[in-house]
Amino acid sequence: FPGLADVSISQDIPVEGEITVPVGSHSPDEDFSTLDEPVKDTIMRDLKAVGKKFVHVMYPRKSSALLRDWDLWGPLVLCVSLALMLQGGSADSKDDGGPQFAEVFVIIWFGAVVITLNSKLLGGTISFFQSLCVLGYCVMPLTVAMLVCRLVLLAGAGTVSFIIRLIVVGAMFAWSTLASTAFLADSQPPNRKALVVYPIFLFYFVISWMILTFTPQ
């Protein structure tokens, strides 16, 4: 072709582009390596992730780590320990006592599901399990409050102990609500934030009420 004889590619134009296959193909290698690693490593990695999320809840700051790598281990552990600690309340008859184990479980999980559905129906952009994860982890201050309450009740059950418990539960309730609001509020449409925050407030208020009204045998 005579017309093309004059065309020449200069030698110093760099050839750009990726020849390598994208990162996704590395995952079989990764899976292969996690299968090989000792069980302790696998467990420690998950425990560290859970622990990191607990720290995020304790110092709530806008971080996406809690949302990105959601897991439900933390909420499960917190829910079970809270429900166990709420056992042993006194009752004259079965009908008048505090919440049973199953009732606490149902309230926490069903309440979290309803709040998540509510925020999604109002137009939130957060995913279902991310929201469950945040709400579950933010129960942690209230679990700590329950622990403190049980310790205080061991010492005595007078008015002073009640005031201490009231202050502790109130502070932890505020902490829980603020922490979960800090994580969840950004994903909501701006003119509906209050509509999403109020059910979260109600949820933690009910849990705080159950903790505060716990009376031992």
Next chain:
Amino acid sequence: IACLVMYLFAEFDDAANLLAANPDATTISIDEPVEIPKNQHSHLQEPGREEDDELLGTDDSDKTELLAGQKKSAPFWTFEYYQTFFDVDTYQVLDRIKGSVFPVPGKNFVRLYIRSNPDLYGPFWICATLVFTIAVSGNLSNFFIHLGKPTYHYVPEFRKVSIAATTIYAYAWLVPLALWGFLMWRNSKVMNIVSYSFLEIVCVYGYSLFIYIPTAILWIIPQKVVRWVLMVFSLCLSGSVLVMTFWPAVRDDNRRIAVATVAAILLLHALLAVGCLAYFFDAPELEIPAPIIPAHNGTTVITKSH
């Protein structure tokens, strides 16, 4: 596309009506950020919705029915269908609550506030709040009434929460269902100008229960007279909202049936209030002198140290 164009024309017609009625008004069209790409109706809202104007009543009912029909176009098994029932902003919910607490005589709650955008947020969360408020207030009030008695032992009475939940949710959803069925049946016999959809009735009932939340909190006061005064007051307020909503729907009917319907609505409402007061709140007793009981190592938990 044709549906969308029709909807737009209906909306502009409505806007023209609003402007004609109130020429000085500024129309605001609120554009929601499109987070829900499938729900294409979300950014087409009625302009000037915040206006508290006198354009209510029966002349725009067919237009509102048209708009209502246009809105819920997603099939009922998709998530977007249920999102149309939560298409409210914070200020709208607060406005509706305000409208239920301060009923303006002569103005219809549904026409004025709901305006073919019934929401399920208000009824659901007002009922939830009411359930927990009644349970917590009842527990607190019983505690204060029986405080100081040596044989009294505080119990959290957690079972009452589930009873309260069943009662209030049944009232707020089954009574509107029955009322809606009844009104539909009467509609087939007598041509009514005003007719409500099931969701609008649920909305009215839900928002009318809001006044009971502060009432339940105030019922902690252990005085019989105070409690009954509060009950009558809140019954009047929420009852008037219901009456002013449903009277226009039945007044074209046989006079006796209309009066019986409104009376039944009020009676059920009163029954709910009286039942809640009687079951969850113990009767405040008169001051009795401290009984002479030999002190035994009872399991009294909360003791007053003075």
